[in-house]
Amino acid sequence: MMIDLSTSYLGLQLESPLIASACPLTGSIESLRALRQAGAAAAVLPSIFKEQVEHDEMEIVRMLDFWALSSPESADYFPELNSYNTGPAGYLDLLADAKRHLDMPIIASLNGDSLAGWIRYAGLIEQAGADALELNIYQIATDPGMSGASIDDTYVQLVQVLKRELRIPIAVKIGPFFSSLPHLADAMVRAGADGLVLFNRYLAPDIDLEDMRFIPALELSTPDELRLALRWIAILRDNVQISLAATGGIHSAHDVVKSLLVGANAVACASALLSRGAGVLTELRDGLESWMREHDYANLEQLRGSMSMKKCPNPEGLIRANYMKALTSYTPSV
Numbered sequence: 136m137m138i139d140l141s142t143s144y145l146g147l148q149l150e151s152p153l154i155a156s157a158c159p160l161t162g163s164i165e166s167l168r169a170l171r172q173a174g175a176a177a178a179v180l181p182s183i184f185k186e187q188v189e190h191d192e193m194e195i196v197r198m199l200d201f202w203a204l205s206s207p208e209s210a211d212y213f214p215e216l217n218s219y220n221t222g223p224a225g226y227l228d229l230l231a232d233a234k235r236h237l238d239m240p241i242i243a244s245l246n247g248d249s250l251a252g253w254i255r256y257a258g259l260i261e262q263a264g265a266d267a268l269e270l271n272i273y274q275i276a277t278d279p280g281m282s283g284a285s286i287d288d289t290y291v292q293l294v295q296v297l298k299r300e301l302r303i304p305i306a307v308k309i310g311p312f313f314s315s316l317p318h319l320a321d322a323m324v325r326a327g328a329d330g331l332v333l334f335n336r337y338l339a340p341d342i343d344l345e346d347m348r349f350i351p352a353l354e355l356s357t358p359d360e361l362r363l364a365l366r367w368i369a370i371l372r373d374n375v376q377i378s379l380a381a382t383g384g385i386h387s388a389h390d391v392v393k394s395l396l397v398g399a400n401a402v403a404c405a406s407a408l409l410s411r412g413a414g415v416l417t418e419l420r421d422g423l424e425s426w427m428r429e430h431d432y433a434n435l436e437q438l439r440g441s442m443s444m445k446k447c448p449n450p451e452g453l454i455r456a457n458y459m460k461a462l463t464s465y466t467p468s469v
């Protein structure tokens with residue numbers, strides 16, 4: 136039986152659902168080429184941060200006006216950021232190069248939290264040839280005067296404004312911490328989002344007890360983390376008609392199968408690639424194909440969404456009943 140792994144994501148035709156997610160490996164032509172050869176059907180470049188773009192625009196103003204505008208707080212992290220993602224100018228070059236040399240969709244990524252002086256940059260990304268833009272919205276609420284609804288509005292407005300500026304599709308990568316994801320997803324759809332990427336990992340800082348300072352901490356994901364996206368994609372799939380991508384904890388072919396069953400159009404992995412190399416993609420693709428062959432699926436349409444909340448045999452397993460069952464079925468080992 137011929138197995139067809141092709142899928143549509145953000146209106147783009149992908150040869151398989153396997154996307155190399157934004158991470159250091161998608162930041163150079165050499166490693167992008169290795170990812171493509173191993174089976175990536177698309178890649179998301181590392182994010183460019185709105186602070187970097189704003190900083191660059193300020194630098195331009197400064198040079199033009201000979202106006203010594205210093206921003207000491209940025210001195211710390213811009214050189215580091217620029218070596219992570221090549222900086223705003225280098226980013227456009229990487230994008231154009233990737234488009235020239237690789238026969239797969241290249242998705243650019245912008246990380247921001249508000250409407251700011253970087254909308255123009257999104258236009259430059261489009262001009263440089265990006266097939267789509269992934270908008271990673273990362274806002275940490277610290278002000279008790281700001282309601283969840285007003286934060287949701289900021290997210291939605293960001294999408295609305297970018298949608299007016301751009302012709303390429305926009306995917307929105309968000310974290311899981313919203314009071315009502317279905318409500319936000321619905322608002323995103325109405326604002327014109329073409330897809331949602333679930334979920335961004337909010338990397339909480341640790342405390343260095345010697346220096347008494349918060350320090351950044353990053354651990355790669357484990358397969359357990361995928362369950363969060365599985366639940367929410369299962370719930371959202373029946374409510375929104377846009378593309379959904381699962382990210383966070385995709386390490387095996389079974390993780391890919393589960394993501395498709397709940398209704399994902401694509402899966403995006405980073406940790407598995409960083410820990411085991413680009414070859415993981417070949418393993419995921421071959422494993423997905425074997426699973427489909429064993430279970431008599433010829434294409435992804437036949438399995439996609441068959442375990443969404445409305446279609447699965449036990450929807451209560453996605454909500455409160457799951458919690459009660461999980462607690463009562465636990466057997467202490469001591």
Ligand SMILES: Cc1cc2nc3c(=O)[nH]c(=O)nc-3n(C[C@H](O)[C@H](O)[C@H](O)COP(=O)(O)O)c2cc1C
Pocket residue numbers: 156157158159180181182183244246271308334335336355356357382383384385403404405406407409
């Ligand atoms: C070292 C590292 C760098 C990352 N950089 C970015 C980034 O620039 N932009 C972004 O949206 N996500 C970034 N991510 C998140 C990944 O794209 C991915 O969504 C997340 O790690 C969950 O997938 P995983 O479990 O396969 O790692 C990064 C992850 C890692 C581990």
